[in-house]
Amino acid sequence: MTPGVAAAAFAVGVVLVVAMFLVFAAYNDVVALERRADKAWANIDVVLKQRWDELPNLVAAVRGVMRFEEDVLANVTRLRAAYAPEAAVRDQAATSQATTSAVRQLLAVVERYPALRSAANVLEMQHEIERLENLIADRRELYNDQVYRLNARIGQVPAVWLAGVFGWQPRPSFTTAAEPTVREPTKVALG
Amino acid sequence: MELVIAPQLVGAALAAIVGGLFLLGRGFVGYRAAERIAGIGTSTISGLAVGEVRVSGVVEAAELTLVSPLQSEHCVYYRSTIHDSGRDDATTFEDERAIGFRVRDASGTVRVFPRGAAFDVPVRFSESTGLFGDQPAGLRLRAGAATAVGEPTREAQIAALLTVNAAVAGTDDGDAGRGWSLASSIGTPRPVGLKRYREARIEPGDEVTIVGQVLPFDQLDDPDGADDASSPNAAFGPHGDAEIAADVAAAAAAGLLAPDPETAWGNAAIPGFGIGKPVTAPHLDPEARRPELAAPDAAATARRTFDIGPLDLVLAASPGEPMTIALGRPGAAAARRDSEFLVGLLGGATAIGAAVVLAVMIQGGA
Numbered sequence: 001m002t003p004g005v006a007a008a009a010f011a012v013g014v015v016l017v018v019a020m021f022l023v024f025a026a027y028n029d030v031v032a033l034e035r036r037a038d039k040a041w042a043n044i045d046v047v048l049k050q051r052w053d054e055l056p057n058l059v060a061a062v063r064g065v066m067r068f069e070e071d072v073l074a075n076v077t078r079l080r081a082a083y084a085p086e087a088a089v090r091d092q093a094a095t096s097q098a099t100t101s102a103v104r105q106l107l108a109v110v111e112r113y114p115a116l117r118s119a120a121n122v123l124e125m126q127h128e129i130e131r132l133e134n135l136i137a138d139r140r141e142l143y144n145d146q147v148y149r150l151n152a153r154i155g156q157v158p159a160v161w162l163a164g165v166f167g168w169q170p171r172p173s174f175t176t177a178a179e180p181t182v183r184e185p186t187k188v189a190l191g
Numbered sequence: 192m193e194l195v196i197a198p199q200l201v202g203a204a205l206a207a208i209v210g211g212l213f214l215l216g217r218g219f220v221g222y223r224a225a226e227r228i229a230g231i232g233t234s235t236i237s238g239l240a241v242g243e244v245r246v247s248g249v250v251e252a253a254e255l256t257l258v259s260p261l262q263s264e265h266c267v268y269y270r271s272t273i274h275d276s277g278r279d280d281a282t283t284f285e286d287e288r289a290i291g292f293r294v295r296d297a298s299g300t301v302r303v304f305p306r307g308a309a310f311d312v313p314v315r316f317s318e319s320t321g322l323f324g325d326q327p328a329g330l331r332l333r334a335g336a337a338t339a340v341g342e343p344t345r346e347a348q349i350a351a352l353l354t355v356n357a358a359v360a361g362t363d364d365g366d367a368g369r370g371w372s373l374a375s376s377i378g379t380p381r382p383v384g385l386k387r388y389r390e391a392r393i394e395p396g397d398e399v400t401i402v403g404q405v406l407p408f409d410q411l412d413d414p415d416g417a418d419d420a421s422s423p424n425a426a427f428g429p430h431g432d433a434e435i436a437a438d439v440a441a442a443a444a445a446g447l448l449a450p451d452p453e454t455a456w457g458n459a460a461i462p463g464f465g466i467g468k469p470v471t472a473p474h475l476d477p478e479a480r481r482p483e484l485a486a487p488d489a490a491a492t493a494r495r496t497f498d499i500g501p502l503d504l505v506l507a508a509s510p511g512e513p514m515t516i517a518l519g520r521p522g523a524a525a526a527r528r529d530s531e532f533l534v535g536l537l538g539g540a541t542a543i544g545a546a547v548v549l550a551v552m553i554q555g556g557a
Contacts, residue, residue, distance in 0.1 A: 003549070
């Protein structure tokens with residue numbers, strides 16, 4: 001082998017090593033991102049299930065005093081029944097968002113009943129529900145961030161070339177169709 | 192006409208090839224490290240779940256802080272080296288150490304156990320002695336203990352502010368009889384050769400990004416040792432000394448160790464007892480003066496500082512999942528490692544160029 005051929009082989013070898021590294025790294029990164037998105041979703045699911053378990057206790061605790069607010073209680077109960085862990089992410093997001101709104105409405109109504117506000121068990125449940133709602137919000141943010149990273153990675157070179165081979169698909173974020181991704185700026189009239 | 196290849200040129204080309212390939216390999220490592228930080232979203236501390244997470248926030252001291260060897264700054268991590276380019280031309284001092292700390296974000300705090308962590312912390316102090324051996328500005332060799340109380344009381348902070356520290360001469364004979372200190376062990380810079388001082392630190396108040404495992408405190412393999420990450424002594428466990436580790440192991444084997452802190456230390460295990468404001472009433476001789484119990488705020492601080500519940504979530508390394516602690520926000524930490532990859536690609540290109548030049552030289556000389 002002449003020195004020229006050896007140098008050319010060396011150059012091709014280095015370029016190949018770099019290319020192979022980028023391909024392997026892209027594959028490993030996408031697999032890791034998919035696992036993280038799965039885990040982030042599982043962490044949301046755990047809290048949704050906890051909220052599903054807690055809601056009947058809250059409704060039962062306030063039902064006796066709030067008999068004139070039957071529609072509020074019925075709304076919470078109906079949305080709790082709509083919880084379906086096997087449903088599509090977007091459907092679960094819509095149900096979760098509606099449940100959160102109904103729970104907030106219920107807790108706002110509870111504020112009008114001094115007897116309930118001061119009841120230790122109601123207070124305790126109220127704090128627990130609020131804790132779960134905050135947890136859902138935090139974990140939803142993390143899940144959406146993780147999905148964004150995964151979808152962005154799949155769309156980049158060289159992962160975009162591998163996506164067809166390995167069947168990588170962009171994933172939906174945990175948002176409802178009704179939630180606009182870009183909000184209209186608030187119009188303020190001056191003068 | 193016969194061409195003669197200069198051996199220096201061949202040597203330079205070979206060095207460029209080896210150096211370029213080394214940079215390329217380092218770039219690959221940097222790429223993976225950057226991806227580990229950039230590929231995971233930041234969790235809020237209040238929403239942490241068990242498993243691998245990335246958190247980003249401000250460092251707060253826990254029970255203790257370290258005192259850095261070269262600048263005597265309170266910190267939770269340091270990496271210090273002194274390189275002497277004089278007669279020996281060697282690194283005469285090298286130490287890397289970390290201690291447990293907390294990270295705070297807008298939603299709460301989490302305790303970090305740094306044993307087994309990989310640190311990505313840029314050098315904060317890098318100075319050399321002057322031509323005549325004069326010490327660089329900012330060098331303040333540690334003269335006392337290597338650790339300090341994490342949250343000193345207001346009185347202690349005022350006392351520290353009002354204390355005038357004598358300059359650390361650190362001569363070989365000047366510290367005789369005053370016990371060991373870093374200053375005495377290193378000595379003053381000699382006029383021959385330069386000493387280069389370099390120190391990287393993470394201090395309370397710094398922003399850090401951590402990728403690690405969240406797990407309940409009671410699932411840590413070694414809750415005591417996980418708090419201390421001291422590179423030279425890591426093999427000896429939390430005690431940091433082979434002899435002490437052997438003594439402790441022998442005592443454990445003989446059944447001489449107490450089962451819990453209360454049995455071992457009695458009143459001293461009560462948070463706040465050592466500073467005269469215990470959070471619970473100690474067992475004292477009836478004749479003894481009863482200490483005043485800590486106020487609720489102080490008791491909460493003491494408990495938060497010293498007590499970690501068995502189910503409290505903490506951040507630590509695990510055998511299969513090393514922990515990365517990087518100074519700065521996630522973007523800055525990932526960018527530092529990304530630049531290593533770019534340098535690595537340049538190194539690869541340099542290696543190819545050097546190989547081509549070498550081939551031309553050999554063919555031309557043949």
